[in-house]
Amino acid sequence: MYLRKKLVTALKIKNVLLCIFSVVEIFVSAYYIISEFTAYWDKPEYAWGAVDMKLSIVLLCVGIGVLLLVLASSQFIGNAVFYSSYFEGDLDGFVTCADLSKVMGKSPSAVYRHLSFYRLIYMKGFVLKQSEKGAYAELNSKTCLCECKNCGAHIEKKVYFTGECPYCHSSDLHAKVLSGEHFYSISNNAHSAAGNADFYRAGLVKLRAVLYFILVILGTSVVAILVMFTASQVSNYFDKEYQKKVLLDASKHLSSYELIKKDILDVIVFAVTLIVVLLPAVVMRWKKTLALFAALQWSKFFATVRSPFVKESRLPQYSVGKAKLTHMRRAIRNRYLRNCTLEVHDDTLMVALAKKVVKDQCVSCGAPITGVTDENTRCSYCGNLIMGVLEKR
Secondary structure, rough: EEHHHHHHHHHHHHHHHHHHHHHHHHHHHHHHHHHHHHHOOOOHHHHHHHOHHHHHHHHHHHHHHHHHHHHHHHHHHHHHHHHHHHHHHHOEEEEHHHHHHHHHOOOHHHHHHHHHHHHHOOOOOEEEEEEOEEEEEEOOEEEEEEOOOOOOEHHHHHHHHHOOOOOOOOOOEEEEEOOEEEEEEEEEEEHHHOOHHHEOOOOOHHHHHHHHHHHHHHHHHHHHHHHHHHHHHHHHHHOOHHHHHHOHHHHHHOOOOOHHHHHHHHHHHHHHHHHHHHHHHHHHHHHHHHHHHHHHHHHHHHHHOOOOOEEEOOOOOOOOOOOOHHHHHHHHHHHOOOOOOOOOOOOOEEEOOOEEEEEOOOOOOOEEOOOOOOOEEEEEOOOOEEEOOEEEE
């Protein structure tokens, strides 16, 4: 509803392609530049005068710039997805930047800057406004109905946030929302979530966690091998006996100690450059691996909670140091966790559990509903009235 999905998908594909291009460009350019300066360390003017030196420097700067833009774009897209999911779960029609700052771990001014920028590219369906209490996002004009699926009672929006029907005390609550030409429902599926950790896990999370961990191990092993290999080459650079053996080996085609040392130096430069390129990738993959394993642990914990909300202070620590909320945000942003969101109610940061959003589907038969033009639209398949008693904002 609030995310420009087609554009975001295209931007994600663009980021992958540009990331591959920039990493290759950085590696090739950096290797050439470093190898030239190591070859002519005593005569740097020769290195500066190399045929492709200026072009390599330009390409290196371009590659670094493109990679930084890709990383920034990925961060922006992740934040936009996070904001959009939060907006979809809101029933009041407006969200304050103060509340979003607690959810995002950013200052209210930073949140306002984010939303001001994202609504130009990644997001839609809201406007930013100012009030005496601070800045807030006003969402698309909404019509919504909150009800209890157990006894059918219509309840106040505030009651929905408490997670319990005042009449039958059921937590099986339901909200029907009209936003623009779209209809979606928000359910509190506590009965489906009880004891079911898979309810909170995205598809293939276990497989991805194992795969990412294997990739981290392989990446770390490659870096470790390259470090040991570099150390051995550095030793060979100063080892006269080794160089003598190479000189006497006709298959090497190296006719002087100077050529042998230059060849060793080229190998060292290549290995070091590869380490510098691989190490950040391993670190980034490790962060995602931690978020995945934390998501697996949190899903087990959420399945044991019987209330629709759990305070942030009650969340177990499944990460190192004080990174609990950082990993929680990363897990939700990357959609490792589902049917749960970070929310602020009564100035308290909580995780809303068993909260499932179903878009553009009839709540009775699941048939697709598109192009809603009236508040009392009926499903063309089963005839169910999409909205009954209305509260218009």
